[in-house]
Amino acid sequence: MGKESVADKRRREYAEECAIALGLQAAEDDAVPFVQYAAKPVEFVCEILGISTVTSEQVKILESVRDRAETNVQAAHGVGKCVAQNDKILLSSGLEVSAKFLVGRNFQVLTLDNGCITSVQAKAEWNKMEPVYEIATESGRRIIRNGNHPLWTAIKWSRDGGHPIIDSKGWTTVEQMQAWLTHPPNYETSKFTPKDWKVDQRRKHALLCAVPNEIPIFGDKELPEHEIKLMAYLIGDGGLTTPTPVFTQKEGKILEELRQCVEAMGCVLIPRSKYGYAITNPIGSRHTKQGKLTFGLFEQGDFSCDRHISTSRLKQLIGHENNTLYGRLRMLGIKPVTFYGKGYISISQFELYKLFDECLKLSALERIRGSGRGNQNRALEILKLKVAETGINPQFVDISLLEAQKADAIRQMKEQQGIKVGAKRNGVKPNPVTIMLNQHGLMGKDSYEKVIPDAIFELPKHQLALFLSRLFATDGWACISKPHGKRTLGRAEIGFCSVSRELVEQVQRLLLRFGIIASVSQRNTVNAWCLGIYSSQMQLKFADRIGIFGKEDAVAAVVERAKKAQSDKIPKWRNQNAPGGTIWEKVESIRKLDNPDLTVAIEVPEHHHYLTNFWEHNSFISACVVLWWVFAVGGLAISTAPTESQVKQILWSEVRKLYDKNKVKLGGERGELFLKFSESARAYGFTARNYDSNSFQGKHAEKLLLIQDEACGITEEIDDGFASCLTGSDNRGLRIGNPIVGGTPFEKACARQHNRISAWSHINVAWAYEQHADGIHRLKPDVAAAIVDPVTGDVLPQSAWTDWCQRDVIPGAISIAWIEKVRKKGESSAFWQSRVEGLFPVDSEQSIVPRSWFLQARARYDADPQKWDFAAEHHHWRHGLDVGDGGDDHATASWRGPVLYAAATQPTKGDRLDVGRAAALGAKVIDEKPGRINVDIIGVGSGALSKLLEGDYPGDGTHWGEAADENNLYANLKAEQYWMLREGFRNEEIAIAPLGEIEEMLMEDLAGTYYEETTTGKIKIEDKKKTVQRLHRSPNVGDATVLGYNGAGGVVEFESVGKSYRVGSRLKDY
Incomplete structure (x- = not known):
C-alpha cells in the first residue's frame, strides 16, 4: 500500500489531538480490561455491556466476526420516522406539504451532512392510528410526532454563577424526552467536568433539542412582482370574505404601491370608507345595471330557508x-x-x-x-x-x-329592472385580482384562516424577501422601548402579529431561511399570536436581508441600537456539542394530545434523518462489535459509511450510547468519532471519498477490524480498498446494511457469504408468525384471530389485544402492524424482499424499467422469434442516437415495430470531431437499416443532427427539457417518453432480440435510471448526476433506446402479439 494521505493522517490523529487539548493521558498499560472475552463476543455483549436480549441472528454475526475474515449482513426492518398526518414536511423545493399528501410518493427532503444542507430522496407511507405528542421549544417552534420518533437531544446542567455543562444524549425518543423534562438521567462526572464542580451541589437542568440555525433553501419559481406584493398586502390588511377584495390603509407609500400593483392587473381602487378601498374592475360605459346585481345581493340578499x-x-x-x-x-x-x-x-x-x-x-x-x-x-x-x-x-x-x-x-332582480333574463354582463370581465386570489386559495379566508400560499414557499430568495418586507409593512413593526430599571438603552424589537397562528409560524419558518431566528408567543390580551426578533444579531440580519417597506426609519433606528448592543450575543452553550448546522433550544413542553392521530412514516433510505424546524432521525450490533474489539480483543477498529452524516449519527451514535452506559467498567475515553483505551486498542470512524480506494491506504494493524455501515451505498472502488486491507490472520471485515438495491458490491459480497437478519427473528414479532410451505411467514391463526380486525383486515392497536398476546418489547422497532401493512404491497414486491425478508430485490421500486421486465421481454422474443419478426416487418426502422459529451460514449439503438433489434456504443475522443463521428455513426445505422433517426438535441446533439440532415438522412430532434404532451401527468418530455417505454414493457408489448455483450449494459441503464414524483403528482426522471453516481457512467444506451422507441416510424395495423392491441401506439406516421 502507498503512503497515508494527509487527510487520513489527520483523521487518524484526531483522538490524540483531542486528548492533548483536554489534558488527557492515554492509558499506559496496553493490556485491555476484558481480554478473557477475546474469544467470547456473545458473553461480552451480555455480561459486560449488559444487553439482556440477543437474537440468534445477532449471535451468528458476533461469532462470524470472531471466526471469519469477512462477514456480510443483510439486515431487514428499515422502519421510518412517524409524523402526524397534518404536520408540514419541508421539501427541497422550498414547498411545505402536509405529510398525508406525500403518502405513496417519492420526494426530495433536506438533511444535514457535516453541517451542510443537502437534498436527499425520501418516501412516505401510512403508519397507524396512535398517540401523538406536541413538542414545543422556547422560541415557539412546534412539531407533532409519535412517541417513538427520535430527536437529537442533550441535558443542560447549570448552577448559579457557573458555566453550564451540556451532556449530549444523541437521538432520543419523544416519550423518553417527556420523562426527562421532570426526571433527568443522573449526570456522571468525568475528566471533562470542571474541577470546581461538586456532585452534591444543587444543579438545575433543562432539556435541549437540536434545531437548525438556518435553512437556506429557496425555490426557483418566480412570480410577477406585483402579484407578490398584492398577496402580502392583502394577507396583512386585506378583507377577502366579500365578493370584491378590500384593503384598509391610510394614504402613504404602501397605499400608493398597492394602487400601482392593482393597476398592473387591470383593476382600480374604489374608496368605500375613510381608509377602506375596494379592488374592482374599472367602471365604464359598458358596466350596466346588470353589473351591479351581485352588489345588490351583497347589500340586501338573505337566503335563509328550511335548509x-x-x-x-x-x-x-x-x-x-x-x-x-x-x-x-x-x-x-x-x-x-x-x-x-x-x-x-x-x-x-x-x-x-x-x-x-x-x-x-x-x-x-x-x-x-x-x-x-x-x-x-x-x-x-x-x-x-x-x-x-x-x-x-x-x-x-x-x-x-x-x-x-x-x-x-x-333572475328575479333582472325581471324587476327590465333586464332580459339570460342576458350576459355586456362583456364585463371577471376581476383579475379575485381570480389571482382564488388561484392561490386566499379568497374567502377570514383573519383566523389566512395563511401564506404554497407558491410563496417556492419563490427565489430575492422575491421571498420582497414578500416578507411587504407583509411586515402591514402587521409588522420595528421599535425601541423606553429605558427602564438598569437598562440605559431601550430594548429594540422587530415583530409581526396576527390572529392566525399558522400564518405567524409560517413567517417564523420563512425567516429561518435567511438565518433569522425569531420567537413566537401568544398575546392573550389581544387574542393574537406575535413573532418577535429580539437578538441584535438577528435584527441586523433582518434589516440587511429583508427590511420593512414604508417603515425604513424605524428599522434604521433599531439597527443603530443593535450595533451598540453587547449583552445579547448568542450564549456559547447554544453551540456546545451541537451537531453541525444546529443550535440548542430549550424544550418548553411535550404534551400528549387528547386524541390519537393517523401517522405517516417518512423514510430517508440513505441518511436516516431529515430537516424540519427540528433535526430528526430514524446500527446496534456493529456498535457491540466495536466495543468488543477494543476492550476485549485489544485491536484497532475502523468504520466507514457513504456519508459523514451516516458515520456520525448511525453507528457512532450507538457506540457513544453503549460506551457512556458502561464507561466506568470499560475505562478509556471517547470523542464524537473515536474510542481509545490504548494506542493499540482504539477505534475511529471516517468518511471515504466515493471513488477513491486509496482512502484505506495505511490502515493496517495486527488486529484490525474494518466495518462498512450502510454497506449498500458503498462504491466498488471503496470496497476494493476495504478488501485489500484484510491481509492478516487476525484481520476482520464486517459489511452491514439494508439490501435495498441489487447490483452493488455489497450484493456481490453477500453472494459469497452472508448472514441475514430477517424481520422474523425480531423479539417484537417472532412469537406471532409461522412459516408456510411456500416459505412465507404469516400470522398464526390464533394470533390473527386475536389481533386482526375481521372487517378491515388491519392490525388492532396493542391496547385492544387479548391479555395473552405479547406487546412490543422494544418500542419503536419493527412491529406486527408494520409488517402486515407492508404485506399489502405484495409478498413478492421489492419493498417486502428488502425490508422484511432481508433479501436483495431483483428489482428496485424506483427503476424506470425493472430488470425482471427486461428479462421477460428478452425471453418473449426467444420463445417465438417468428411471431415477433412478422410483427416487426409491418414497420419501418426507428433509430435513436444519443451523442456523448465530456468523455461519454455515443450510443445507438434500432427498433422495428415492437422489437429492439440492435444497440451499440462508440467511444468519444473529447475533441471537436466527436460531433462528426456521431453523425457518421447515425448515417451508418440508417445505411444498414433504412429508416428515420431520432437525436437528443440538448447540447452537442443538435450539431450531429444538422450534419445528418445536410447529408439527406431522415431525422428528427427531441429536446427532453420541453413540456410533455400530457403535462398534467409528466414533468417534461423526457419523463413522458421514458414512461411510454416503461408502459410498453409493463404491458408486454415489447420484445428484445439478442443484443450480444451490450445487453447487460442496456438492462442496467434502464434499471439504474430511477423515476420520482413531484409534489403535484407528476412523474419525473431523477437528475442524471444521481444515475451516473449509481452506474459509474452515463446511461447513454438507455437514452438511445428511449429515443428510438419514441421516434417516428410507419405503423401498420396487425394482430396483437402481446396483451395490448396498441403495439407501437406511440409511433407517428413516417
Whole structure:
C-alpha cells in the first residue's frame, strides 16, 4: 500500500489531538480490561455491556466476526420516522406539504451532512392510528410526532454563577424526552467536568433539542412582482370574505404601491370608507345595471330557508349580539359559511345552537359557582347528553343550494329592472385580482384562516424577501422601548402579529431561511399570536436581508441600537456539542394530545434523518462489535459509511450510547468519532471519498477490524480498498446494511457469504408468525384471530389485544402492524424482499424499467422469434442516437415495430470531431437499416443532427427539457417518453432480440435510471448526476433506446402479439 494521505493522517490523529487539548493521558498499560472475552463476543455483549436480549441472528454475526475474515449482513426492518398526518414536511423545493399528501410518493427532503444542507430522496407511507405528542421549544417552534420518533437531544446542567455543562444524549425518543423534562438521567462526572464542580451541589437542568440555525433553501419559481406584493398586502390588511377584495390603509407609500400593483392587473381602487378601498374592475360605459346585481345581493340578499339560516336572521330570532353569537358557535365547533357577505349555518346546526342555549339556562339553574366559562363547560356536558337523547346530527351547509337560490334571486332582480333574463354582463370581465386570489386559495379566508400560499414557499430568495418586507409593512413593526430599571438603552424589537397562528409560524419558518431566528408567543390580551426578533444579531440580519417597506426609519433606528448592543450575543452553550448546522433550544413542553392521530412514516433510505424546524432521525450490533474489539480483543477498529452524516449519527451514535452506559467498567475515553483505551486498542470512524480506494491506504494493524455501515451505498472502488486491507490472520471485515438495491458490491459480497437478519427473528414479532410451505411467514391463526380486525383486515392497536398476546418489547422497532401493512404491497414486491425478508430485490421500486421486465421481454422474443419478426416487418426502422459529451460514449439503438433489434456504443475522443463521428455513426445505422433517426438535441446533439440532415438522412430532434404532451401527468418530455417505454414493457408489448455483450449494459441503464414524483403528482426522471453516481457512467444506451422507441416510424395495423392491441401506439406516421 502507498503512503497515508494527509487527510487520513489527520483523521487518524484526531483522538490524540483531542486528548492533548483536554489534558488527557492515554492509558499506559496496553493490556485491555476484558481480554478473557477475546474469544467470547456473545458473553461480552451480555455480561459486560449488559444487553439482556440477543437474537440468534445477532449471535451468528458476533461469532462470524470472531471466526471469519469477512462477514456480510443483510439486515431487514428499515422502519421510518412517524409524523402526524397534518404536520408540514419541508421539501427541497422550498414547498411545505402536509405529510398525508406525500403518502405513496417519492420526494426530495433536506438533511444535514457535516453541517451542510443537502437534498436527499425520501418516501412516505401510512403508519397507524396512535398517540401523538406536541413538542414545543422556547422560541415557539412546534412539531407533532409519535412517541417513538427520535430527536437529537442533550441535558443542560447549570448552577448559579457557573458555566453550564451540556451532556449530549444523541437521538432520543419523544416519550423518553417527556420523562426527562421532570426526571433527568443522573449526570456522571468525568475528566471533562470542571474541577470546581461538586456532585452534591444543587444543579438545575433543562432539556435541549437540536434545531437548525438556518435553512437556506429557496425555490426557483418566480412570480410577477406585483402579484407578490398584492398577496402580502392583502394577507396583512386585506378583507377577502366579500365578493370584491378590500384593503384598509391610510394614504402613504404602501397605499400608493398597492394602487400601482392593482393597476398592473387591470383593476382600480374604489374608496368605500375613510381608509377602506375596494379592488374592482374599472367602471365604464359598458358596466350596466346588470353589473351591479351581485352588489345588490351583497347589500340586501338573505337566503335563509328550511335548509339553512343566516347569522343575521339567527340574531333576530335568538336576540344575541355578535360577540355572544360567534363565541358560542366557536364553542360548538360550528363555522358559518360566508356567502355574499353573510354567514350561514344549517338548520340542524341551528337546532344544536338552540339546544345549547337551553343547556346554559339549565346550568344556571343548577347554581354552579364560578365564572361564565364554568357555566359554559357545564352546559356542554349537558349538551352531550341532550344530543344523545335527541339524535341531532349537525349537517353542513349545502353550498349548491345557496348557489341555486342566488341564481333565482338574480333572475328575479333582472325581471324587476327590465333586464332580459339570460342576458350576459355586456362583456364585463371577471376581476383579475379575485381570480389571482382564488388561484392561490386566499379568497374567502377570514383573519383566523389566512395563511401564506404554497407558491410563496417556492419563490427565489430575492422575491421571498420582497414578500416578507411587504407583509411586515402591514402587521409588522420595528421599535425601541423606553429605558427602564438598569437598562440605559431601550430594548429594540422587530415583530409581526396576527390572529392566525399558522400564518405567524409560517413567517417564523420563512425567516429561518435567511438565518433569522425569531420567537413566537401568544398575546392573550389581544387574542393574537406575535413573532418577535429580539437578538441584535438577528435584527441586523433582518434589516440587511429583508427590511420593512414604508417603515425604513424605524428599522434604521433599531439597527443603530443593535450595533451598540453587547449583552445579547448568542450564549456559547447554544453551540456546545451541537451537531453541525444546529443550535440548542430549550424544550418548553411535550404534551400528549387528547386524541390519537393517523401517522405517516417518512423514510430517508440513505441518511436516516431529515430537516424540519427540528433535526430528526430514524446500527446496534456493529456498535457491540466495536466495543468488543477494543476492550476485549485489544485491536484497532475502523468504520466507514457513504456519508459523514451516516458515520456520525448511525453507528457512532450507538457506540457513544453503549460506551457512556458502561464507561466506568470499560475505562478509556471517547470523542464524537473515536474510542481509545490504548494506542493499540482504539477505534475511529471516517468518511471515504466515493471513488477513491486509496482512502484505506495505511490502515493496517495486527488486529484490525474494518466495518462498512450502510454497506449498500458503498462504491466498488471503496470496497476494493476495504478488501485489500484484510491481509492478516487476525484481520476482520464486517459489511452491514439494508439490501435495498441489487447490483452493488455489497450484493456481490453477500453472494459469497452472508448472514441475514430477517424481520422474523425480531423479539417484537417472532412469537406471532409461522412459516408456510411456500416459505412465507404469516400470522398464526390464533394470533390473527386475536389481533386482526375481521372487517378491515388491519392490525388492532396493542391496547385492544387479548391479555395473552405479547406487546412490543422494544418500542419503536419493527412491529406486527408494520409488517402486515407492508404485506399489502405484495409478498413478492421489492419493498417486502428488502425490508422484511432481508433479501436483495431483483428489482428496485424506483427503476424506470425493472430488470425482471427486461428479462421477460428478452425471453418473449426467444420463445417465438417468428411471431415477433412478422410483427416487426409491418414497420419501418426507428433509430435513436444519443451523442456523448465530456468523455461519454455515443450510443445507438434500432427498433422495428415492437422489437429492439440492435444497440451499440462508440467511444468519444473529447475533441471537436466527436460531433462528426456521431453523425457518421447515425448515417451508418440508417445505411444498414433504412429508416428515420431520432437525436437528443440538448447540447452537442443538435450539431450531429444538422450534419445528418445536410447529408439527406431522415431525422428528427427531441429536446427532453420541453413540456410533455400530457403535462398534467409528466414533468417534461423526457419523463413522458421514458414512461411510454416503461408502459410498453409493463404491458408486454415489447420484445428484445439478442443484443450480444451490450445487453447487460442496456438492462442496467434502464434499471439504474430511477423515476420520482413531484409534489403535484407528476412523474419525473431523477437528475442524471444521481444515475451516473449509481452506474459509474452515463446511461447513454438507455437514452438511445428511449429515443428510438419514441421516434417516428410507419405503423401498420396487425394482430396483437402481446396483451395490448396498441403495439407501437406511440409511433407517428413516417
